[in-house]
Every structure is written in structure tokens, then in C-alpha cells.
Amino acid sequence: xxxxxxxxxxxxxxxxxxxxxxxxxxxxxxxxxxxxxxxxxxxxxxxxxxxxxxxxxxxxxxxxxxxxxxxxxxxxxxxxxxxxxxxxxxxxxxxxxxxxxxxxxxxxxxxxxxxxxxxxxxxxxxxxxxxxxxxxxxxxxxxxxxxxxxxxxxxxxxxxxxxxxxxxxxxxxxxxxxxxxxxxxxxxxxxxxxxxxxxxxxxxxxxxxxxxxxxxxxxxxxxxxxxxxxxxxxxxxxxxxxxxxxxxxxxxxxxxxxxxxxxxxxxxxxxxxxxxxxxxxxxxxxxxxxxxxxxxxxxxxxxxxxxxxxxxxxxxxxxxxxxxxxxxxxxxxxxxxxxxxxxxxxxxxxxxxxxxxxxxxxxxxxxxxxxxxxxxxxxxxxxxxxxxxxxxxxxxxxxxxxxxxxxx
Amino acid sequence: xxxxxxxxxxxxxxxxxxxxxxxxxxxxxxxxxxxxxxxxxxxxxxxxxxxxxxxxxxxxxxxxxxxxxxxxxxxxxxxxxxxxxxxxxxxxxxxxxxxxxxxxxxxxxxxxxxxxxxxxxxxxxxxxxxxxxxxxxxx
Numbered sequence: 001x002x003x004x005x006x007x008x009x010x011x012x013x014x015x016x017x018x019x020x021x022x023x024x025x026x027x028x029x030x031x032x033x034x035x036x037x038x039x040x041x042x043x044x045x046x047x048x049x050x051x052x053x054x055x056x057x058x059x060x061x062x063x064x065x066x067x068x069x070x071x072x073x074x075x076x077x078x079x080x081x082x083x084x085x086x087x088x089x090x091x092x093x094x095x096x097x098x099x100x101x102x103x104x105x106x107x108x109x110x111x112x113x114x115x116x117x118x119x120x121x122x123x124x125x126x127x128x129x130x131x132x133x134x135x136x137x138x139x140x141x142x143x144x145x146x147x148x149x150x151x152x153x154x155x156x157x158x159x160x161x162x163x164x165x166x167x168x169x170x171x172x173x174x175x176x177x178x179x180x181x182x183x184x185x186x187x188x189x190x191x192x193x194x195x196x197x198x199x200x201x202x203x204x205x206x207x208x209x210x211x212x213x214x215x216x217x218x219x220x221x222x223x224x225x226x227x228x229x230x231x232x233x234x235x236x237x238x239x240x241x242x243x244x245x246x247x248x249x250x251x252x253x254x255x256x257x258x259x260x261x262x263x264x265x266x267x268x269x270x271x272x273x274x275x276x277x278x279x280x281x282x283x284x285x286x287x288x289x290x291x292x293x294x295x296x297x298x299x300x301x302x303x304x305x306x307x308x309x310x311x312x313x314x315x316x317x318x319x320x321x322x323x324x325x326x327x328x329x330x331x332x333x334x335x336x337x338x339x340x341x342x343x344x345x346x347x348x349x350x351x352x353x354x355x356x357x358x359x360x361x362x363x364x365x366x367x368x369x370x371x372x373x374x375x376x377x378x379x380x381x382x383x384x385x386x387x388x389x390x391x392x393x394x395x396x397x398x399x400x401x402x403x404x405x406x407x408x
Numbered sequence: 409x410x411x412x413x414x415x416x417x418x419x420x421x422x423x424x425x426x427x428x429x430x431x432x433x434x435x436x437x438x439x440x441x442x443x444x445x446x447x448x449x450x451x452x453x454x455x456x457x458x459x460x461x462x463x464x465x466x467x468x469x470x471x472x473x474x475x476x477x478x479x480x481x482x483x484x485x486x487x488x489x490x491x492x493x494x495x496x497x498x499x500x501x502x503x504x505x506x507x508x509x510x511x512x513x514x515x516x517x518x519x520x521x522x523x524x525x526x527x528x529x530x531x532x533x534x535x536x537x538x539x540x541x542x543x544x545x546x547x
Binding site: 040042043044047050052053054055061062063064065066067094096098099100101102103120121122125126129144149150151153154166194195196197198199200220221226229230233234264268 | 454455456457458459461462463464465466467468469470471472473475491492493494495497498501502503504505509513520521522523524542545
């Protein structure tokens with residue numbers, strides 16, 4: 001606690017100095033590269049901001065090649081819909097097509113079907129449309145906050161975004177091809193390829209009943225526009241309520257399988273412990289696993305950044321976003337006394353149960369550092385737990401998050 | 409899937425035929441819209457449009473990675489063997505990991521992701537990775 005206080009004090013004084021300098025009109029020296037500190041436990045959390053990627057505004061640069069771009073938290077305070085040019089980016093393989101000809105592109109449907117199809121985009125645009133809001137969240141969002149730390153992309157909370165997805169039902173496309181009796185899964189492939197021959201092509205699979213549930217869609221529109229290339233142009237899978245590993249970008253193959261997909265990306269990668277909450281003892285090995293699947297409730301305070309100094313008042317306004325996971329948000333509570341007392345917040349408009357929901361409320365504060373907790377309950381009655389989980393993949397973080405605000 | 413009733417199949421066939429007609433479109437709509445009546449959606453060159461939504465061909469340039477692994481013993485080895493597939497930042501941003509964790513990562517890169525790294529080059533790569541500043545700082 002002492003080290004936290006010391007750190008807060010150092011931040012406070014620095015902020016005040018910067019604030020005073022700005023107020024007095026003193027020129028702040030130009031910084032060659034603006035850095036964001038993701039405040040990862042144990043350090044090494046500083047990342048540059050970049051505006052160098054096509055179709056993207058200012059993003060947190062995790063990796064240039066292949067791109068891993070994180071959305072700054074302040075973006076989530078602007079709207080429950082994440083602008084396309086601020087939407088996070090995550091690619092596995094280095095061979096990413098940089099040119100897509102919409103007249104040449106074909107979406108192929110084959111495998112355990114009556115009529116293999118090669119669908120042009122002009123045809124796809126003529127199928128019955130659906131549009132829904134849904135959060136696309138990386139399985140490893142917030143991985144950098146796991147303790148003990150785990151290897152992998154060291155994301156803060158910004159490997160997520162919410163958009164209005166426009167497209168066609170996967171079910172309609174599968175029905176067009178005619179799924180044969182005995183189908184078990186549907187496997188999805190994409191235009192990106194490994195840079196090295198023999199490496200496992202990125203493919204994901206869903207159970208046939210899930211693929212045909214009428215919610216899983218092939219999206220070509222994102223917040224009213226075509227997808228940015230880095231978010232999967234010309235079309236991607238949208239799997240509402242499930243982690244984005246299944247939301248295959250640059251989707252170009254749909255293969256109906258008469259057996260479970262035996263490929264690397266379903267059998268070995270993106271596996272979570274079957275234990276409740278995907279939680280195992282740090283360092284545990286040889287526990288039973290399953291493919292990651294449904295998302296869980298989460299919430300974040302976005303109205304004030306970590307460490308912000310505010311004028312001391314009996315209570316302060318706080319706001320942010322929440323998601324229910326695989327269902328809607330029922331309520332969001334906030335606490336400033338470690339979770340002993342919770343205050344209900346007011347939810348913003350419901351834009352769809354799979355999307356973000358705005359919340360706003362007030363919490364009492366005392367002089368000094370105030371740890372403000374946010375807790376989402378989803379419509380299935382699941383609440384965010386206080387205690388963080390651990391698993392070696394750094395998947396499915398969902399505990400109550402804390403933002404420290406200094407009242408002075 | 410369960411066995412299907414004749415009625416379900418009949419309904420399904422009609423439904424599929426309807427969707428197929430929508431997808432295939434009328435014969436006229438399959439030609440490029442250059443000389444079609446004004447009612448048809450007009451797609452600019454390099455784009456397709458239907459039902460009020462247009463998709464335009466896209467070409468982008470991704471920024472080249474300028475950064476390499478910082479100088480140090482065996483920096484040549486990691487730059488030669490790691491950066492074809494991913495930026496140096498992938499390793500440089502990792503938290504403090506044990507030597508065993510780094511070995512497991514390099515093994516995965518070789519055996520699963522088929523990184524062309526000869527076995528004899530692995531010790532040098534591990535030596536570099538475990539000596540990176542963020543790794544040393546935590547020890």
C-alpha cells in the first residue's frame with residue numbers, strides 16, 4: 001500500500017506540474033513518440049501510440065508485424081459504439097492480403113453439403129440482411145494484468161470494441177448449400193496465411209447448431225460502412241456473445257464437417273480450463289481443457305483515467321461501459337469502499353444485448369486516493385467476481401476492475 | 409441432424425429455391441451495370457452494390473517494421489530467426505518469464521509455427537531473450 005501511495009503521489013505531483021504548465025501557456029517540449037502506460041503489474045507496460053496504419057486513427061501499438069493495435073480506453077467514453085478507425089486489430093499470421101478486389105472475391109461453401117457454392121459479394125449483398133450490435137473482444141483482452149504474468153500479447157483492456165454489424169445469417173448461406181445429415185461442425189478459413197509453409201493455417205469451427213442459430217452472421221458492414229481491411233474486409237464472421245477468436249476476418253471458406261475439427265486452432269490453441277471461471281492455481285498443468293467459448297460480464301469506468309486528480313466533494317460522478325457477455329446487462333454498481341457498499345448506476349439506452357451499455361452514477365469519495373470499483377450483473381444473474389482468475393493462456397479476465405481517483 | 413419429414417423437406421426446398429433466386433438474381437442483373445436502366449444499382453468501377461450497400465475494392469500499404477532487436481550478444485540470431493514472422497516488440501513487451509517459459513515459447517515457434525530455426529541456434533536465441541532488459545530487471 002505504501003508503494004501505491006508513493007506512486008500516486010508522484011503521479012499527482014507530475015500531473016499538477018503538467019497542468020500548471022499548460023495553464024500558464026508554457027510550451028511543453030515535443031516528445032518524439034507519445035507513450036501510453038498500460039500499468040501492467042511488474043512493469044514493461046509502456047507502448048507507443050501510432051497513426052501509421054491504414055484506416056486507423058491513433059492506436060496503441062502492441063506489434064507492427066503482423067499488426068496488434070489496441071484501442072485507448074478514452075475512446076470507450078465517447079460512445080458505446082467503437083469507431084471503425086479506433087477499433088482494435090489482431091492478426092495471427094504475417095501474410096495478410098493488402099489488396100481485395102470485390103469483383104474477384106468469392107466466399108466458398110463446401111464439405112458436407114448438397115451443393116458447394118462460390119458466392120460473389122454482389123450475391124452476398126442480395127441475401128436477406130440482419131444487423132445487430134455486438135462486442136468483439138479478444139480472448140486475451142487484459143492479459144497483461146494477469147498475476148502471475150503469462151506470455152502472449154500483453155494487452156490492456158483495449159482489445160475489444162462494439163459495432164453495429166450488418167450482414168447475412170450464416171444459417172441462410174448454409175441452407176443455400178444444403179447441410180447434409182450428420183454434419184457436426186462448420187469450419188471457417190480466411191485469406192491470411194502463415195508466412196512459413198507447413199504452419200497451421202488459422203481456422204476456427206463452431207458446432208453445426210450454433211452455426212445455424214440465426215445469430216451467427218457473415219458481416220460486410222461495420223457501423224454503416226464497409227469493414228476496414230485490418231478488421232477483415234470484405235467480410236468476417238460475427239459470433240455474438242463469443243470471444244473474437246471465432247470472428248474469422250477476411251472469411252473466404254466455410255466448410256461443413258461430418259466430425260469435429262481436428263485442426264491446431266481448435267484442438268491446441270485458445271483452450272481454457274474446464275474448471276469454473278476457467279480458473280486454475282498459478283503454475284497448474286495437466287488440467288482438463290476445452291475451447292474458449294462464451295464471454296462473461298465485464299465493466300469499466302471510462303469517464304476518468306487512472307490516477308486522475310479531482311476536486312474533493314462528498315461524491316463524484318463516474319461513468320463507463322459494461323457488457324453482459326453472452327446476454328444483456330442487468331445492472332452496474334459502483335463502490336468506493338472496497339465493495340462493502342454498492343451504489344446503483346443508471347444504464348444508458350439498450351442498443352442490443354450483445355453490445356456495450358453505458359452506465360453513469362455517483363460514488364462518495366474521501367480526501368486522497370479512492371479505489372473505485374465497478375461491477376456488472378448480466379441478465380442471467382451472473383455478477384463480476386472480486387477475485388481475478390488465473391490460467392496459463394491469460395484468457396477470460398472478468399473480475400471487478402478498479403480505477404484509482406485522487407480527491408484533493 | 410434428425411430425420412426430416414416430407415413436409416419439412418418440401419418447405420426447405422421452396423425456401424432454398426427462394427433464397428437461390430435472390431442470390432442469383434435476374435439474368436439482367438448479372439451483367440455489369442454500364443448500360444442497364446436507371447433503376448439498377450450503379451456500381452462504380454471496382455465496387456459492387458446491392459440493396460443500398462456498396463463494397464469498394466480496397467488496397468492498403470501496411471507500415472514496414474523498422475525496429476529490430478536491440479544490440480546485444482546474439483542479437484544477430486534473433487533478428488535473423490524471429491523477425492520474418494513477427495516484430496521484435498512481440499518479445500520485447502513480454503513480462504519477466506522464466507528460462508523454461510522462454511524455452512517453451514521458442515519450441516512452439518519451431519515445432520508448431522514452423523519457424524526455420526536450426527536446433528543449434530536455439531541456445532543463442534534463448535540467451536538473448538532471457539537477457540532482454542525487461543527480463544533482467546525482474547531478477
